[in-house]
Amino acid sequence: METRELRYFVAVAQELHFGRAAQRLGIAQPPLSRAVAQLERRLGTALLTRSSRSVALTPAGEVLLAEARAALAAVEAAERRTRRAGSTDRPGLVLAVKAGASAELLAKLLDAHAAEPDAVPVDVLLVGIGEQGQVLRDGRADVALLHRPFDDLAGLDVEELGTEGQIAVLPAGHELGTRPELVLADLDGVPGLPAPRWPGPSGVTSGPGPQVRDHAQLLQLIGLGRTFAVLPDSVRGQLPEGLRAVPVADAPAVTTVIAWPPHSRSLAVAGLVRTALRL
Amino acid sequence: METRELRYFVAVAQELHFGRAAQRLGIAQPPLSRAVAQLERRLGTALLTRSSRSVALTPAGEVLLAEARAALAAVEAAERRTRRAGSTDRPGLVLAVKAGASAELLAKLLDAHAAEPDAVPVDVLLVGIGEQGQVLRDGRADVALLHRPFDDLAGLDVEELGTEGQIAVLPAGHELGTRPELVLADLDGVPGLPAPRWPGPSGVTSGPGPQVRDHAQLLQLIGLGRTFAVLPDSVRGQLPEGLRAVPVADAPAVTTVIAWPPHSRSLAVAGLVRTALRL
DNA sequence: CGGGCCGATACCTCTCGGGTATCGATCGGC
């Protein structure tokens, strides 16, 4: 199987429409139809059920969609990492961090790493919530900080860096902000304060409230009184003036972890991880 | 990048010889030279240093070799898993087990799974030591039993099933077999009894003794008085007549784990894992 | 210094990926 065929199939499987998929791929519809049909012939399996009015995935098609995405990410990663290994000007590491999260830990880590004798330059790549795994898997980053149980750690090698409780971050002057402590049930369905939505481990977003990409957006929306959030303790240090932080007794503990792609044989990654574990 | 290019590059990188690589790929040498040169042009990096008498990998080439292997395994996995999902006759799972290891646990697991209401048929794939990760990654198996710290768990999702001590397995009548307990140092450099070699997590094999692929081979060689082994407690149940088993006090504990490929969304895998965790 | 090994280059062929035109089926509207 060639990556071209996989790209074509993924496009059709996502769009569920040959015409639109062809347009997205920048080719005409007939070659796309033929390519997918040929893929099905070679695999000996129907991947799509077509009824001239609609296209749907067969169970085998579902399997191939998931597997093809992973395989294409691996190929992309190969390309990107090789390019970076070859370009002499930047031999450093790329560290992916959720924008706005773990700021204090990140600062300490970068300082400690820079003080190492064999320090390699580190670029910080700020990504949206839940995107760290993706950038790690497709080669845009070499290491990432993520948070259990929120982020998807599947397929990554991981070391734990620390655990902390969670606090509710509320708009200035909100009645709940005056209490000394909350439980999750207090925050369930507060009138006029919907929970925000962000990309979860399963890739989908859930909840009724506003859609949010990173912590900065989230804090801004809280400042505007449009939502609230339950976040790790360590965000206290970066709360804008006026927001209220209240411990949430029964919120699950958050573990910050450092992760890297499984077959990374890079000494530079190992060095950064070692530094992180010493903090 | 197409998988064809990656396959070509991997062949050359392994053989370090364009002629032989071309032969292995079933093509002529000139197209291979051109394809690799074109890949280098597209990546903007030299991958190989060629000197008409020898071929060597550049650092970027080393990176691409590792990444390309992973990517090609992912593509193969996509193909195999889709084929199996499509062929109606065998909708079951493939469970990879080191030949001869964890026999008791395996029997219990298969029994318990068969007793489940939604039992899916399970094929057992016996593989050589250290090959479980590979067959999981390239789609030949869906689940595997492996043993920490011996097997390479990088990139796999894992649940622990149990921990046990280790025993030394010695030929009948060997003097060490009469002692009530040993320490690793006792086994270090026993005259006439070299330690066996098998594929380790790093892929290489080390040690001076005979080369071994699985437990059955290993036990046979011990029976012949040619080597010894330090193995998990649970092999006691399958020792052939005459072999001596002696606990090793300071050997690292072995944890048996059940593992599956990270993006497996399969309900069948989840069911088998749940059954295993109940044992 | 000459022969043999090996990768690169030149040049040819033909497969196959991609484009246009069109068909056939299905669904919605009148």
Add this chain to the structure above:
DNA sequence: GCCGATCGATACCCGAGAGGTATCGGCCCG
């Protein structure tokens, strides 16, 4: 119930590029 619109499949053509053969040019060895 018919007509038109939509959408995937089919027919047919063209050109890029993958692969083959012949050959060159550098390098080590005898």
